[in-house]
Amino acid sequence: MDDEDEHPVLTAVSNSARQLYHLLRCINFSDKAHVQISEEGLRFSVDEASVMEGSAFLDKSLFTSYTFRATPPQPRQHEDSDEEEEDEASSTPTFQISLPSLLETLQIFGLTDPNNSKPPWARDNSTSTAFSNNVLGMNNMCRISYDSIGAPLSIILTESTISTTCNLTTYEPDFADEIPFDRQSLAFKTIMRGSWLFDAISELASTSPESLSLYARMARGKPFFALSASGPLGSARVEFSQQQQPTPAPPPTNPNHPSAPDAQPNLLETFQLSDPTSTLRSTYKFALIQKAARAMSVATKVSIRSDTQGVLSLQFMIEVDAGAEGAKVSFVDFRFVPLVDEGEEGYEADETILGIEADHDEGTKDEI
Amino acid sequence: MAVLSFTLMPEAAAKVHDLLVCLGKFSDTVAIEARRERFTFTALNSSKSAYAALSLDAKQFFTSYECIPSQGSPDGRFTCSMYTKALLSVFKGRLYDPLGRDGAIDHCEVSVQDRPDQTECRFIIKMICNQGVIKTYKLTYEATEVMHALFDRNVAKNRWSMHAAAMKEYIEYFGTKTEMLDIFAGEDGRAVFKSYTEKITNGKEILKHPLVTAVAVNTSDFEEFNVQMGLHIIISVKDFKAIVVHADTLKTSLKAFYSQPTRPLQFSYGCDGLLCEFTLMTSGDYNAAPTPTPAPQMPSRANSRAQSTANERPDMRGGRLEMPPPVEPASRRSTRRRNPGSRKARSPRSAEPDPDSLFIQPDEDDARWEPVDYNNEEETLGWDASAEHGSVAFPTFRDSGTLSRTETEDNNEAIAPTQRVSQVKGLW
Incomplete structure (x- = not known):
């Protein structure tokens, strides 16, 4: 040296x-x-x-x-x-x-x-x-x-x-361990536009919530993904459901395949659930997720993954302008440790969401 | 139980945003009153000097509208109040975007969850966006009674109307810090809008600088101008600006109705099923203007009174306006002598039923004024302990020794508590 x-x-x-x-x-x-x-x-x-x-x-x-x-x-x-x-x-x-x-x-x-x-x-x-x-x-x-x-x-x-x-000035490294994220046992994975996620997070921020809950499940053969938060003034929820897709998503028995390729850009490009019969729910600290907001706002796409332990990984694909050579793609990653499930209260909210969602699904079905 | 649900198109939702912005300039909370045929947002500012009621017509404004008030409700309506801020975070700007970009919605569904078999009472707003994104908000609300300021247009002989866009140009000249607006109908065929601030000094320190902007408008520029010559009427600039800016978003004409200073003034405008009415307190020297004597107005006075709070003059406290107390008839004056002299100085008006006052008179039929049937007076008195939400006209108890003493002293005069609370606020 x-x-x-x-x-x-x-x-x-x-x-x-x-x-x-x-x-x-x-x-x-x-x-x-x-x-x-x-x-x-x-x-x-x-x-x-x-x-x-x-x-x-x-x-x-x-x-x-x-x-x-x-x-x-x-x-x-x-x-x-x-x-x-x-x-x-x-x-x-x-x-x-x-x-x-x-x-x-x-x-x-x-x-x-x-x-x-x-x-x-x-x-x-x-x-x-x-x-x-x-x-x-x-x-x-x-x-x-x-x-x-x-x-x-x-x-x-x-x-x-x-x-x-x-x-x-450079300093001695402080930590070596990163948050373990098990890519081999994913519980959930979806890819969507970064701006949608950004929009959803900023909507939820208006309730000044403590925590953010993430729901994912197959609703009548269609992918359903929701973010929900509640604060002192009430609660807010943003749902992403594949309702414009006329053909149903692949049957839940075949979870490891992405949704049927669609001509029009889908809301959720990929949707994988390890256990499609149940609803995945995990909770994270809202303030932390919000720190990724800048990445959300500039990202073209975001891959949202969650492993079986609930660790959330947000991977943002960001196109940087590289002048005449065309757009290059870079990635920014975030990982979040989940909050411990609060038990009953959480389940109750869960059911409300599912109940209302079911009603809504019915409505759209009739319209179609 | 009450059923309330309606659907809004993006254009209508954007109008709701605009009106909430306007109401937000008056009050932190907005009250909602839903009837079968219309839906009304009301707001009363903290000094009770301005009251706004914005009614949305059930058929015209909404795509679909259903309101079935609960069986128990006395007059067929559902009422609640919410934070304006909370509603505004739901009804954001740019809800209506003809290009359908991000943030634009397809339609908006609102319903109220008010059933006892559900665990939570919530005001539910569902924004359905184009690409299959649904944003659902469940807002908490507070059950309140909604009161309305009454205004009798038959008495308000002075009227003018002008397109809001023109008026908006004029308000841009008003200084940002000015407080009062004097609307003067000159004798030379002009109307003068003068915004000003009284100079306030504290010793050598100047707390407020006088700033006067006068905008003179030819009365021929008005769509209608029918105001008594030489009449000054003074309202708050801030309120006026908020009203004009909102009226301008609707591209409509702003109409003003008023009789004389110290009596309420009403601004009214609306289009496409949206009717906005703002009842404001006015001040000014009502003796100065050669107004007709109050006598001809007496028969309709009962109707012209706004709710008692609308006539409060908070500016009297600040001493900015030298306003003579209302003329008191000799007969009334004699009753005051029964009061201890020490009290007289502090509240010279509190015990005086003023015939010109907009406050409820003890000898009049109060029942018409009450929004709900208060059969049991005792229950009514204990109903609102906070005394801070909009409807101050409710009788309330205050935890103040002086007030309770006043009440006992006033017993023989039998003045309704309605009157006292508002007066106490005005004088302390």
Whole structure:
């Protein structure tokens, strides 16, 4: 670590600090973020009281150049062989940085789109040559480098002739465990438009609720998904049901297949329930879910999954504008630990919902 | 038990949003009165100086409407009150979007769950969106009695009417901090809308700066202008702005009816099954205007009275307006001498049945005023302990020593408690 680092651990260059900013802003709910550098990209994760975590993955395709050099093997030779684990950890360097500071840094030149705007003081481009910065797309650069473990994360932003260097202090990693989410035993999975989820959460927020309940079941062969919350002024519920789909969804005996492919975009693109005969219900702290609201508002799609233990995973697919190359897709993940079921009160609400839903279903059936 | 359910199209739901925004400027809570033929939102502001009633016609405004009041209810209506804020969070803006974007609804179903066999009484609003999303809100409500301010248009000889869009231009000139609006019918064929604030100083400190904006409008610009020359009438700017802005959303004409200062003024407008009526207190020097003597109005006075609270003048407390107390006939004045002198200073008017007052007179038939049959006076008195919701005209007990003493003293004058509560609020 102490020798000459002519080869920094990470050098990444992006021509759009804006993209990085938009992705990282989705998880901006905590002071410190863990950064994990790997061959594939940068992973930023934040955590709140170990019951919620959010992570954004900056794929190396987001960068025009991305050079990762695993920590040189010297430390192992210096140190005793019992440091096997640390060696393993250091192969994917992890550290903490202040996320708000990073976000401030990334927007230091504002958030203008680099491709269609130039700073007001920029000269007229009449004298541009084939090698001028504008033509090379270099007038708006963000270069991230991390020299060695313990070194600051340095971010160099260049716009026209101005360049800013920011060195962000890195801190020792704080936690290693992430919320366990068992992908192998999913209780429920659905994919829908992010804006629908955002709309639903903002509707429910009007009741200033403590907790958010999630219901999923097959209602008369059709997928049914509802979010419900109640507060001092009353309760609110947003239901998503596949009522415009004329053909019934696949029979409940075949749960592991997604809904029948439909020409028109479905409300719920995928709907899987491990046990279609019963209603899945789980409760989460509303304030935590609301922290993912920014991701919901910018996401094109969201995959809502819940494992058999009730851990909720929200995976947001966010299209970042990558200029002429077309949209690239990035993912931001959130995980939530469920609240313990309150028992009877919950069941009662459950039944009310089901009763009313059944009535409604009847109504729509008649209309059709 | 009461059955109430109705369906709204997006356009109507957007109008409900607009009217709730308007009512929200008057009061935190909005009262709902549903009858077989109409549905009314009412609001009474905290100083009881403004009362709003917005009626939705059952046939015109709603796609479908059903209201079957419960058997026990005395006059065939369902009433409740709710937080305006809670309703507004349901009836958001942009409910009606011709392009059908996000947030737009297909229709809105409202029902009331008021059956004893159900565990919860809730006001249920179901927003059905286009893509199969259903948003259901179950709001809590409070059972209240709804009272209405009465207003006799036969007495209100002064009338004008103007398109709300034009009026909206004028109110934009009024200063944001101004409080009072003087509507003056000049003798030169102009009406002057003057918004102003009285200067208030506390020692050397200036608490309120005077700011006067006068908008003079040719009376020919009015659709109708039939106001006694030289008549000043003063209302609150804030109320007026709220009314004009809402009237403008309906693209309709705003009509004003009033008789003279210190008597209620009514604004009225509406279209497409929505009728909005705002009854506001007015102030001003009613002696200054060459008004006809009150005598001709006496026969219809009973009808013209608003509910007692509508005439309260909270601004008297602030001392901003020098308003002479109503003229008291000598016969009444003599009765006051029975009261101890110490009390006279504090509440010179409380014991005086003023013939010009809009308050309920002890010798008149109170029964017509009460919204429900109060056969048992004792029960009635204990009915509302909070005294903070809209219907202050109910007799209430206050936990105040002075008040109870007043009551005993007033016994021989037999003034209904209705009168006292409102007066106490006005004077303390």
